[in-house]
Amino acid sequence: MSAVLELTGIRKSFGATPVLRGIDLELAEHEVVALIGPSGSGKSTLLRTINLLEPIDDGRILLRGEDISDPRVAVDRVRARFGVVFQHFNLFPHLSVLDNVTLAARKVHRVPRARAEERGLELLDRIGLAEKAREHPDRLSGGQQQRVAIARALHTDPEVLLLDEITSALDPLLVGDVLELVRELAAEGTTILMATHEMAFARDVAHRVVFLDGGVIVEQGPAAALFANPREPATREYLRRFSAG
Structure with a gap:
């Protein structure tokens, strides 16, 4: 390899x-x-x-x-080539879940909104949160927010995914879904x-x-x-x- x-x-x-x-x-x-x-x-x-x-x-x-x-x-x-997920979710509270997931693709990679949202909805569906796409992060549990943060990191197809203690801020009952x-x-x-x-x-x-x-x-x-x-x-x-x- x-x-x-x-x-x-x-x-x-x-x-x-x-x-x-x-x-x-x-x-x-x-x-x-x-x-x-x-x-x-x-x-x-x-x-x-x-x-x-x-x-x-x-x-x-x-x-x-x-x-x-x-x-x-x-x-x-360089940073655009990595996907990064931190201990705390760092989602933008004033944006919808879908906008959080697609923001980097739209603003950094200049992906058209329609294409970015199509990919974002695919990722949200994969993690079982498609129905939360138009919600704001404060309506989600900690585990759901961390899964959204992972979807956001994956949206731009990073060459390397960096995960920094992504379960440390979660209630123990929510850790399993993220892992x-x-x-x-x-x-x-x-x-x-x-x-x-x-x-x-x-x-x-x-x-x-x-x-x-x-x-x-x-x-x-x-x-x-x-x-x-x-x-x-x-x-x-x-x-x-x-x-x-």
């Missing part, structure tokens, strides 16, 4: 505090990689640097061979890099799991193997504590 995303020596500090301390990582076409690790390990910051929401201090980020960490790069053009949608996307071959605290989901859905701690990659490997037999003491301790919790 060819590499879609290549990170080399990524470093990022906030003031005097180092957050990423030399991250090397590749993501192949159609691969699902789960980032796990304690809070503050750098997972969210790493995703934000990939999407150019945070500038890196050192290293290179290549998207299909293009150096998107070059300061001369057209940031909006099932991601499971379906993974099965269809969507290229996904996700930060998650859902260990069972990471084990069952990801092709590869990457354990971060203190801004470095401590260990990575095939999901089943890493969960069954982690090599590094820090990984074993984290998984033990997580299971105990």
Whole structure:
């Protein structure tokens, strides 16, 4: 499988505090990689640097061979190649569900409204929310809003889908529907890099799991193997504590 995303020596500090301390990582076409690790390990910051929401201090980020960490790069053009879903849904409350889903396609990609809405309705139908297309987000549950956020990210056919702890703000009863949608996307071959605290989901859905701690990659490997037999003491301790919790 060819590499879609290549990170080399990524470093990022906030003031005097180092957050990423030399991250090397590749993501192949159609691969699902789960980032796990304690809070503050750098997972969210790493995703934000990939999407150019945070500038890196050192290293290179290549998207299909293009150096998107070059300061001369057209940031909006690069961001349009990613789909991003955050912990909080970030839907526009004054827009309908359909307008939220189609906004980027219409405003950034200049897709005609009729074509954008046709695609948007297809996505909403797929996630079981077609009847909510004309509603505003505050009429939806948290789980429904997060599924709408995923549909919005998918509308522009992104090369990589970045998911940042997308279930952490949800009521536990609503988590399952969101994870099932991601499971379906993974099965269809969507290229996904996700930060998650859902260990069972990471084990069952990801092709590869990457354990971060203190801004470095401590260990990575095939999901089943890493969960069954982690090599590094820090990984074993984290998984033990997580299971105990």
